[in-house]
Amino acid sequence: MKEFLNNIITQAGQIAMDYRNQASELKVNRKSDKDLVSEADEAVEAFLISEIQKAYPDHAIFAEETGQHEGNEHRWIIDPIDGTTSFVHQQLYFSVSIAYEKNGVLECAAVNAPALDELFEAQKGCGATLNNKPIRVSNRDKLIDSVLATGFACVRSDLTHNNMPYFEKILPNIRGIRRYGSAAIDLCYVACGRMEGFWELNLKPYDISAGWLILEEAGGKLTDYDNGQANIPNETVGTNGSIHDDLINYLTTIKSHQVK
Numbered sequence: 578m579k580e581f582l583n584n585i586i587t588q589a590g591q592i593a594m595d596y597r598n599q600a601s602e603l604k605v606n607r608k609s610d611k612d613l614v615s616e617a618d619e620a621v622e623a624f625l626i627s628e629i630q631k632a633y634p635d636h637a638i639f640a641e642e643t644g645q646h647e648g649n650e651h652r653w654i655i656d657p658i659d660g661t662t663s664f665v666h667q668q669l670y671f672s673v674s675i676a677y678e679k680n681g682v683l684e685c686a687a688v689n690a691p692a693l694d695e696l697f698e699a700q701k702g703c704g705a706t707l708n709n710k711p712i713r714v715s716n717r718d719k720l721i722d723s724v725l726a727t728g729f730a731c732v733r734s735d736l737t738h739n740n741m742p743y744f745e746k747i748l749p750n751i752r753g754i755r756r757y758g759s760a761a762i763d764l765c766y767v768a769c770g771r772m773e774g775f776w777e778l779n780l781k782p783y784d785i786s787a788g789w790l791i792l793e794e795a796g797g798k799l800t801d802y803d804n805g806q807a808n809i810p811n812e813t814v815g816t817n818g819s820i821h822d823d824l825i826n827y828l829t830t831i832k833s834h835q836v837k
């Protein structure tokens with residue numbers, strides 16, 4: 578399964594790059610005022626679904642642009658381009674994100690950031706890699722020494738429970754903040770030790786499933802804001818484990834003032 582996943586995500590990354598480098602104007606539609614989908618998202622997803630259905634016709638698929646494709650206990654969770662805004666704006670931080678699960682348990686995953694030439698992979702119980710080299714989370718254990726990432730899907734969706742109060746309270750207490758624009762890359766950058774943590778409201782399973790397994794296989798931890806699993810992915814906190822409880826303390830305190 579890992580070899581099959583490596584093969585299709587590598588080809589999918591190339592399709593995305595071909596669209597990025599094409600001379601003609603990229604066709605882009607709006608799912609809402611600020612939420613975009615491009616012809617590249619649709620082409621990458623169509624390719625991946627076709628390859629999976631050819632190889633595993635009975636498997637289920639859950640993909641961002643075409644939704645649920647019914648099947649058996651094997652399921653593929655696909656974000657064809659995570660970071661479409663970055664992609665459309667000719668930036669580098671976008672990725673293809675694919676996770677495979679059996680009976681609801683994540684078994685293998687891959688996140689391909691083709692413009693960065695970075696392929697993250699993981700298999701349950703076998704660790705995680707970046708370009709075939711093993712990766713581990715950092716051992717920084719203080720928030721003040723940590724670089725964190727976040728995102729603002731909640732603001733894009735005009736939600737009243739949004740990230741601004743969290744951002745305002747956490748920012749003065751950490752070394753630095755990053756907003757790369759791809760939740761999958763955010764989680765992978767925690768997994769390889771480039772950052773210590775990531776938090777975001779209002780994500781979807783296809784944003785985080787692959788990054789979740791890669792992070793856990795690299796020694797990290799992913800929970801909701803209450804340090805549990807019930808509210809994932811509406812609430813997503815992924816860290817190196819060492820700073821998890823300190824970050825959770827901030828998030829639960831701020832949430833208690835936000836959500837009545």
Ligand code: IPD
Pocket residue numbers: 656658659660661662727728729730731757758759760761777779780784
């Ligand atoms: C988005 C990215 C972004 C996150 C947004 C997601 P998309 O995915 O992961 O980092 O902040 O909430 O929607 O829409 O480009 O696939």
Ligand code: CA
Pocket residue numbers: 656658659660783784
């Ligand atoms: Ca996404």
Ligand code: CA
Pocket residue numbers: 618641656657658659660661
């Ligand atoms: Ca997407």
